[in-house]
Amino acid sequence: MLCFPNAKINIGLNVIEKRSDGFHNIETIFYPIPLCDALEITNSNILQDYQFSTTGIPVTIEDHDNIVMKAFQLLKTEFAIPPTAIHLHKNIPFGAGLGGGSADAAFMIKLLNDQYHLKLSESRMEQLAGMLGSDCPFFIQNKAVFAEGKGDIFSKVSIDLSNYFIYLIKPNLPISTPEAYRCITPKYPDKSLRELIQQPIELWKDLIFNDFEDSIFPKHEELRTIKDMLYKNGAIYAAMSGSGSSIYGIFKHKPLPISNFKNHFTWISHL
Structure with a gap:
């Protein structure tokens, strides 16, 4: 089986x-x-x-x-x-x-x-x-x-991304989950993600964040660069997944591969 x-x-x-x-x-x-x-x-x-x-x-x-x-x-x-x-x-x-x-x-x-x-x-x-x-x-x-x-x-939760594409980039960069948690300062958000996720996806960029990015990106600038490149190439939302080190972008149309990241694990798919 x-x-x-x-x-x-x-x-x-x-x-x-x-x-x-x-x-x-x-x-x-x-x-x-x-x-x-x-x-x-x-x-x-x-x-x-x-x-x-x-x-x-x-x-x-x-x-x-x-x-x-x-x-x-x-x-x-x-x-x-x-x-x-x-x-x-x-x-x-x-x-x-x-x-x-x-x-x-x-x-x-x-x-x-x-x-x-x-x-x-x-x-x-x-x-x-x-x-x-x-x-x-x-x-x-x-x-x-x-x-x-x-x-x-x-x-x-009511969320459907089936009409979108995802572009995922994983550099050869190990990030320890325990280390990621040690470097973070917990805090209550101003608004719950349960509420924010109901907003149109075009607004997520300014509303929905991964707290780990604040502590991990300053140590690994390459991850910030990947996220910025996804936005420059048309992503309507981009973020790190979990404690990393994958960065993904969500696109309305199938994105073209970004040549800068040929040596990374990359994956493009319809969601």
Whole structure:
């Protein structure tokens, strides 16, 4: 059985306060985009337990540390999962703020549920996904949501970007999420993102922001340059996704590739 875990972008991200458990309360919009990995599982009569393999973007961590395998082992604690061959083709870049690993974990739960008829409800799958990461539950339903708390409390949001194009640029620039949070000063926004997202997309540029840009852009001017170039080339809205380092622009018409960024990971698609 084969599935295609997709990435997400953050439209706006307000870091509101630090929690007593060390995490932060945020508000953001998670929006799914059609940049996908591929994940396949098959029953195996020749294995005693499992086999895990990867292709695509190199995966440098040990199998037991891979979040896909953490999802597999999590379900094995509750169900008699038979010997399984697992293959992940990695296409979503790491350290990009796109939720690629979280998507792989959530889709693994859904895939095992379908393959082995586990009869898990969506709410139970979200609960299991939440044990693996704050934004993992989003990818169970995989629909645009307003997210708050640690990014794990969801409510419906009315937003449709299906008539637009996205141009995503990811430089070879690692940004540590813990480091990004250490450098930020939490604050309550003047207006909630839940309200601002209802404004026409043409107004978002002056209304909706990612708080991480204020602390990360001064350290990594290249990211500010990418955002400025997206606007110069016709984006009606551009921002960093999550804690970076991907920068995306939303366009009314399919944009032409920007030659300055040929050495970066770039991706253009209809939303």
